[in-house]
Amino acid sequence: MKKYCKDFVVVENIALTPTFFRLTLQYPEKLPEINPGQFVEVLIKEGADVLLRRPISIHDVDEDKNQILLLVQIVGKGTQALSKIQSGQSLNLVFPLGSGFPLRGEKVLLVGGGCGVAPLMHLSRAFNNIGIKPDCLIGCRNQEQLFSTKEYSDLSNLHIATEDGSCGIRGLVTNHPILDKKFDTIYTCGPTPMMKAIAKEALKRNIPCYVSLENTMACGVGACLCCVVDTKEGHKCTCTEGPVFLSTDLKDF
Numbered sequence: 001m002k003k004y005c006k007d008f009v010v011v012e013n014i015a016l017t018p019t020f021f022r023l024t025l026q027y028p029e030k031l032p033e034i035n036p037g038q039f040v041e042v043l044i045k046e047g048a049d050v051l052l053r054r055p056i057s058i059h060d061v062d063e064d065k066n067q068i069l070l071l072v073q074i075v076g077k078g079t080q081a082l083s084k085i086q087s088g089q090s091l092n093l094v095f096p097l098g099s100g101f102p103l104r105g106e107k108v109l110l111v112g113g114g115c116g117v118a119p120l121m122h123l124s125r126a127f128n129n130i131g132i133k134p135d136c137l138i139g140c141r142n143q144e145q146l147f148s149t150k151e152y153s154d155l156s157n158l159h160i161a162t163e164d165g166s167c168g169i170r171g172l173v174t175n176h177p178i179l180d181k182k183f184d185t186i187y188t189c190g191p192t193p194m195m196k197a198i199a200k201e202a203l204k205r206n207i208p209c210y211v212s213l214e215n216t217m218a219c220g221v222g223a224c225l226c227c228v229v230d231t232k233e234g235h236k237c238t239c240t241e242g243p244v245f246l247s248t249d250l251k252d253f
């Protein structure tokens with residue numbers, strides 16, 4: 001799949017919570033095909049001494065407007081600097097990177113936590129486009145950390161688990177009764193312990209589970225080998241052969 005290195009124009013930068021923000025980015029021409037689960041490498045030029053690009057999932061795509069959306073959590077100097085970018089400024093991206101999620105089955109469950117909820121919006125939209133409304137389960141600490149619930153509800157049957165019980169069921173995503181419904185495929189993205197727990201639940205039920213890894217990355221194109229993951233077929237680059245893997249193909253899952 002061809003890769004592009006282009007300047008986008010920031011249309012909107014909205015703070016969703018004190019630590020999450022959403023960028024809407026305008027592409028100057030027709031966007032190439034982008035698969036759900038693919039990511040971009042963002043060049044952070046201003047406000048931080050950040051040498052390497054930062055990998056960020058494609059949160060959503062508006063093909064009619066030629067816009068892509070990124071959902072970003074502030075965790076360090078790069079994402080902090082990115083949170084300050086304003087509409088009208090340009091942002092250079094290398095995209096679309098990685099393989100993305102395969103669309104498999106008709107009854108599908110998407111499970112996300114933290115910034116791992118980001119690619120699940122585009123994945124939900126892709127399923128909607130082929131006439132499937134997925135179930136989507138989001139886990140977080142409390143209601144204050146929830147955002148974009150209307151957007152997720154528009155594209156999926158949304159289920160929520162909060163650790164303090166302030167919204168949805170009390171507990172972790174693995175405690176949610178939706179897991180007992182019969183699914184053809186489960187997709188998950190979020191903190192590694194959450195993905196491992198979901199993969200385990202899927203295995204118990206004999207359901208294939210695709211996990212999207214967020215290994216530390218540098219080049220994003222298979223050159224530096226800093227993102228390798230141990231699979232049953234040997235080491236693979238997360239950036240080119242992932243970030244999505246079938247959980248049972250991974251050694252650590």
Ligand SMILES: Cc1cc2nc3c(=O)[nH]c(=O)nc-3n(C[C@H](O)[C@H](O)[C@H](O)COP(=O)(O)OP(=O)(O)OC[C@H]3O[C@@H](n4cnc5c(N)ncnc54)[C@H](O)[C@@H]3O)c2cc1C
Pocket residue numbers: 039050054055056057058071072073074075076077078079080115118119213214215216217243
């Ligand atoms: C394929 C992929 C898709 C991603 N998608 C998103 C997304 O949609 N939204 C989003 O907010 N983030 C996403 N991330 C994580 C994001 O790339 C990192 O949070 C970011 O690079 C941190 O940069 P920084 O300069 O702010 O932090 P740094 O100063 O580099 O690091 C600050 C802290 O964050 C930790 N950190 C750095 N990189 C990562 C990482 N890759 N994963 C987990 N912790 C990390 C560091 O260990 C350190 O503790 C994704 C990562 C990958 C590999």
Ligand code: FES
Pocket residue numbers: 216217218219220221222223224225226227228237238239240
């Ligand atoms: S990030 Fe360089 S090889 Fe994957």
